[in-house]
Amino acid sequence: MVVLRPKVAFTIPVEAECISPDVFAARPAKELGKLEVLWGNKRKPLSQLFEIDPSGEEDEIVIEGDVSAVKHIGARMTTGLITIHGNAGMHLGTEMDGGRIVVHGDVGDWLGAEMKDGLIHVKGNTGNLAGAGYRGSKTGMAGGSIIIEGNAGDEVGELMCGGTIAVAGSLGTFAGTLMTGGTIVCLGALGGRAGAAMDGGTIIALTPPQLLPTFIPQGTDRPSHVGELLQQLKGNGLPLAEEQIGALFARYEGDISGKGKGEVFVRTG
Amino acid sequence: MSLVIENGTVYDPANGIDGEKMDIFIKDGKIVEEAKGKVIDATGLIVFPGGLDIHTHISGGKVNLGRLFRPEDHRKDPVPKTAVTRAGTGYSIPTTYVTGYRYATMGYTTVMEPAITPLSARHTHEELNDTPILDKAAYTLLGNNHFVMHYIKEGDRENLKNTIAWFLGASKGYAVKLVNPGGVENWKWGRDVESLDDPVDNYDVTPREVLAGLARANDEMGLPHPIHVHANNLGMPGNYETTIETINAVKDRIHLTHLQFQAYTGEGWKDFGSGMAEIAKLINRCDHVTCDMGQVLFDETTTMTADGPAQHHLYRLTGNKWINADVEMETGAGIVPYRYLERNPVNAVQWAIGLEVALMITDPWKVSLTTDHPNGGPFYHYPKIISWLMSKKERETTLGTIHKAAAARAILASLDREYSLYEIAVITRAATAKTLGLKGKGHLGIGADADLAIYRFSEDDIEGSFKRTVYTIKDGRIVVKNGEVVATPEGKTYWIDAGGELTDEDRQVFAKYYTMTLENYPVQAEYLPRGEAVRCGGI
Numbered sequence: 001m002v003v004l005r006p007k008v009a010f011t012i013p014v015e016a017e018c019i020s021p022d023v024f025a026a027r028p029a030k031e032l033g034k035l036e037v038l039w040g041n042k043r044k045p046l047s048q049l050f051e052i053d054p055s056g057e058e059d060e061i062v063i064e065g066d067v068s069a070v071k072h073i074g075a076r077m078t079t080g081l082i083t084i085h086g087n088a089g090m091h092l093g094t095e096m097d098g099g100r101i102v103v104h105g106d107v108g109d110w111l112g113a114e115m116k117d118g119l120i121h122v123k124g125n126t127g128n129l130a131g132a133g134y135r136g137s138k139t140g141m142a143g144g145s146i147i148i149e150g151n152a153g154d155e156v157g158e159l160m161c162g163g164t165i166a167v168a169g170s171l172g173t174f175a176g177t178l179m180t181g182g183t184i185v186c187l188g189a190l191g192g193r194a195g196a197a198m199d200g201g202t203i204i205a206l207t208p209p210q211l212l213p214t215f216i217p218q219g220t221d222r223p224s225h226v227g228e229l230l231q232q233l234k235g236n237g238l239p240l241a242e243e244q245i246g247a248l249f250a251r252y253e254g255d256i257s258g259k260g261k262g263e264v265f266v267r268t269g
Numbered sequence: 270m271s272l273v274i275e276n277g278t279v280y281d282p283a284n285g286i287d288g289e290k291m292d293i294f295i296k297d298g299k300i301v302e303e304a305k306g307k308v309i310d311a312t313g314l315i316v317f318p319g320g321l322d323i324h325t326h327i328s329g330g331k332v333n334l335g336r337l338f339r340p341e342d343h344r345k346d347p348v349p350k351t352a353v354t355r356a357g358t359g360y361s362i363p364t365t366y367v368t369g370y371r372y373a374t375m376g377y378t379t380v381m382e383p384a385i386t387p388l389s390a391r392h393t394h395e396e397l398n399d400t401p402i403l404d405k406a407a408y409t410l411l412g413n414n415h416f417v418m419h420y421i422k423e424g425d426r427e428n429l430k431n432t433i434a435w436f437l438g439a440s441k442g443y444a445v446k447l448v449n450p451g452g453v454e455n456w457k458w459g460r461d462v463e464s465l466d467d468p469v470d471n472y473d474v475t476p477r478e479v480l481a482g483l484a485r486a487n488d489e490m491g492l493p494h495p496i497h498v499h500a501n502n503l504g505m506p507g508n509y510e511t512t513i514e515t516i517n518a519v520k521d522r523i524h525l526t527h528l529q530f531q532a533y534t535g536e537g538w539k540d541f542g543s544g545m546a547e548i549a550k551l552i553n554r555c556d557h558v559t560c561d562m563g564q565v566l567f568d569e570t571t572t573m574t575a576d577g578p579a580q581h582h583l584y585r586l587t588g589n590k591w592i593n594a595d596v597e598m599e600t601g602a603g604i605v606p607y608r609y610l611e612r613n614p615v616n617a618v619q620w621a622i623g624l625e626v627a628l629m630i631t632d633p634w635k636v637s638l639t640t641d642h643p644n645g646g647p648f649y650h651y652p653k654i655i656s657w658l659m660s661k662k663e664r665e666t667t668l669g670t671i672h673k674a675a676a677a678r679a680i681l682a683s684l685d686r687e688y689s690l691y692e693i694a695v696i697t698r699a700a701t702a703k704t705l706g707l708k709g710k711g712h713l714g715i716g717a718d719a720d721l722a723i724y725r726f727s728e729d730d731i732e733g734s735f736k737r738t739v740y741t742i743k744d745g746r747i748v749v750k751n752g753e754v755v756a757t758p759e760g761k762t763y764w765i766d767a768g769g770e771l772t773d774e775d776r777q778v779f780a781k782y783y784t785m786t787l788e789n790y791p792v793q794a795e796y797l798p799r800g801e802a803v804r805c806g807g808i
Contacts, residue, residue: 136341
């Protein structure tokens with residue numbers, strides 16, 4: 001385990017892709033301080049910005065303090081655990097391919113963008129575009145799970161093609177826009193235009209939303225796979241009540257302005 | 270400022286120098302007989318004239334649209350600033366500054382933007398001005414121009430030349446470019462042309478007449494570069510016949526650009542193969558034809574051309590995102606991202622055909638090395654192409670990893686020819702300069718521009734040898750040292766000053782149909798702060 005404590009209050013952004021269990025595991029503990037980060041437009045050693053306290057062998061990184069100006073923590077990680085006691089910055093866990101990130105605080109935009117595998121668990125709120133695809137990409141998140149106990153911003157899960165995003169609070173507008181696969185679960189209010197232009201995938205809304213007119217109702221049911229997924233998410237820490245898990249859902253198909261192969265489940269009772 | 274380059278092994282095909290140890294003297298930006306100054310010890314190094322690229326899409330409306338709609342392309346290739354260079358991005362559509370730096374690092378000092386529409390020529394020149402180090406010029410799209418087709422139909426040769434001259438001056442262009450003559454005009458009505466004798470809607474002319482008319486006018490005007498032709502049916506199976514017809518349709522000089530894309534046999538994609546045998550046979554017999562390769566590489570890139578219908582075809586094939594543009598009265602454009610795959614039989618055959626262009630045309634003076642950047646792949650891959658041309662072993666290694674169609678449906682596997690350094694200097698320097706009619710470029714004779722590339726050459730790593738220079742010298746100034754850009758002077762922009770004036774009738778048409786007034790149309794001299802007017806035989 002390595003504990004990182006910020007030495008300074010960051011006023012300008014820091015790019016710290018090196019804060020990843022994969023990178024840390026490849027180096028002896030005493031050399032971790034030499035890893036390079038970008039502080040604004042200047043290259044600095046990690047030790048100049050963080051107090052580094054290695055203890056033990058497990059590939060866990062613990063960050064104690066506010067790192068909301070530090071971007072790209074855990075980017076492309078494939079294994080291990082990062083625990084952040086504080087707020088974290090943009091691009092946390094982007095393109096990650098395994099391992100776990102737990103944040104006891106809020107996170108900025110682009111959380112887990114284009115991630116392929118692994119689990120991100122955020123106890124607070126997150127910004128926009130969690131699990132989305134970067135501008136110009138054909139696909140966003142392809143696998144793994146993002147669990148957000150607070151609220152999330154706009155365009156969450158845009159272009160996603162696999163994996164699961166579960167939000168206990170509310171979602172902003174355009175959740176699941178252009179998605180082709182994967183699942184978005186929202187316990188609170190689902191924002192406007194959810195699933196716009198979706199060609200596949202599933203959105204599960206436990207609070208009845210205002211859907212686009214291009215989603216066509218297909219009847220009401222208690223789908224077992226939805227119940228199973230919610231049960232599993234509850235096991236992963238999403239605060240779900242039993243009546244929510246076994247609820248009755250109205251099923252919609254859309255977005256029929258495109259292929260119309262996506263589905264939205266809306267809790268009706 | 271003077272420089273002496275001592276004891277290098279010099280390759281200067283234009284002056285018949287093939288690997289001779291000699292000293293080169295530079296004074297005030299030119300090669301001179303004798304000078305005293307800073308000495309560069311080139312012992313063990315090879316000295317080439319600065320490289321020239323005859324066809325590379327680096328500037329203008331279409332290129333910039335490509336930049337705008339491919340953020341994912343830039344994300345994979347960020348370029349930080351240094352003490353002398355600016356920050357930017359690659360990859361297939363690099364920023365103007367990165368374009369300049371990367372060409373210079375490879376030893377290139379002169380590049381040609383091959384497609385400007387007069388209507389957006391200002392944009393092209395603004396970007397060329399921001400492309401550092403290199404000398405530049407741009408070709409003006411005239412193959413689907415209203416006035417050109419009108420005068421060809423009328424058979425009014427004097428006014429045709431007058432029009433060409435005026436448009437070259439108005440766009441500050443250097444050569445006459447044709448892209449799918451007639452086809453792009455028809456595309457505005459949802460059609461294309463399929464042969465040289467297909468009529469062009471509303472004009473009552475054929476592609477054959479446009480080709481022959483422009484080629485003849487071009488040579489009568491004494492323009493330095495032949496007509497620069499992207500022929501009809503680009504990228505279509507069986508199009509080698511169109512290419513042969515195109516060559517036969519003109520009696521005057523013609524430059525066939527990215528010939529690889531024009532040399533396909535087959536009825537469809539299943540029996541797609543190489544048609545270079547027939548084309549090479551014809552070009553080897555003709556003295557009026559030059560060409561460039563249009564090599565493809567197995568990489569992801571962004572295809573862009575004024576050939577709207579061809580790009581629509583590619584969009585339908587790939588399902589990728591697509592930009593289509595109509596440029597009133599003048600031309601069109603299309604952009605589609607594309608990835609050439611080693612395991613794709615068509616892409617593998619395309620790769621082989623590109624190399625066949627250089628290997629089967631016997632006279633290297635008829636060939637220039639290009640990828641039609643970025644259509645076949647980014648220009649950074651030129652060193653890889655040089656390694657394929659210089660080494661059969663390199664070609665066999667690649668043939669072993671790609672789809673077997675490349676060996677079965679192209680002739681490449683049976684070709685033993687290997688380029689020498691002298692011939693590489695021909696197709697990347699001397700021949701290109703000659704085809705462009707740039708007398709001060711592509712050679713190291715007395716009075717030539719002091720543009721040089723000095724490499725450390727190793728037979729075992731041809732690609733690495735040409736990737737970065739030990740020195741690149743531009744106008745007598747060291748701009749790259751040991752692969753790092755050390756200075757970024759501004760280059761010149763050549764354009765043709767041949768006079769020309771619109772007739773009263775033309776002015777009326779202009780006022781009626783253009784969205785811009787004539788007074789605001791021509792690019793003013795201020796847009797080319799380092800412009801260099803080239804006067805031609807003229808009218």
